[in-house]
Amino acid sequence: MTQPLATDSLTPSLTAAVDALHGSGFPAALVRLIQQQVAFDCALLLGVGQRPVYLYDNLHHQRALLFDRYLTRHFSQDPFMQALKDGLPAGVWTLAQVSKGRLDPEYRHHFYQATGWQEEVGLILPVRDGLTLMLFLGRLDKRSTLGQDELARLEALFPLVHSLCRQHWREETPRLAQSPARPGGNDLRVEVEQAIASLGSESLTRRERQVAGLLLQGLDTEAIAQTLGIGAGTVKNHRKHLYGKLHLRSRAELFHLFLNHLITAPTPGPP
Structure with a gap:
């Protein structure tokens, strides 16, 4: 029998989630809504396509591993990602269900042992053609295992979470969400903007940094040329020069470099 929801405690957090629809604070409000019913230490929200797209997290423990390892290398070993590729349908799934007791030893070492996650649940949330969300909910080693009543x-x-996600991401392109306050008082969006502006600051010209920033946002050569008011050939020259200065061969390597720069760049304090 399905466990009934605690509707009295749900009402304030549900109201907050509905109010946050179509705003950058929605993912955080959605996670708080879920935590009203079942307690978790960590949450990570990704859009899933050819490779995962980061949308939101509330990680406070070993957060650098998310970018340094998972999003750049180890996501393909994730049993949830493998199961989704094999046709895992929408719903709530435990790690035991998707791994079937056979977890890649390398992935266990590089993710679960490194982060301390001892319990993991994944919510598979198809929201429209071409976009499926995966919400990971994790517990660290000091918390008890997930009970049947909690899973229920x-x-x-x-269904409520799924409906809210379909409403929020019905038409818009997935984007970085508002994240919890950072140690220096900045949220993730501010840090991303600062990291883009400072990438390669010691070796790139101002125009090369502009081109690098637009490449990181997914713009192609023609779009960059139009944005900066320069020719497509000039854009290609800037891209060639910045790749050479940063010892890169592709946009994927630029993205990898940026993620590491984002994590390691000093966070300025509040003004």
Whole structure:
């Protein structure tokens, strides 16, 4: 039997999630809504396509591993990602269900042992053609394992969560969400903007940094040329020069470099 939702405690967080729809604070409000029913230490939200697209996290423990390892290398070993590729349908799934007791030893070492996650649940959330969300909910080693009643509450809450996600991402392109306050008082969006502006600051010209920033945002040569008011050939020259100065061969390597720069760049304090 499906565990009934605690509607009295759900109402304030549900109201907050509905109010946050179509705003950058929605993912955080959605996670708080879920945490009203079942407690988790960590949450990570990704858009899933050819490779995962980061949308939101509330990680405070070993957060650098998310960018340094998972999003750049180890996501393909993730049993949830493998199961989704094999046709895992929408719903609430435990790690035991998707791994079937056979977890890649390298992935266990590089993710679970490194981060301390001892319990993991994944919510598979198809929101429209070409976009499926995966919301990971994790517990660290000091918390007890997930009980059947907690899993039942998540399953009862899933249709509501799914509906809210379909509403929020119905038409817009996935984008970075508002994240919890950072140690220096900045949120993730501010840090991303600062990291783009400072990438290669010691070796790139101002125009090369502009081109690098637009490449990181996914713009192609023609779009960059139009944005900067320069010719497509000039854009290609700037790209060739910045790749050479940063010892890169592709946009993927530029993205990898940027993620590491984002994590390691000093965070300025509040003004």
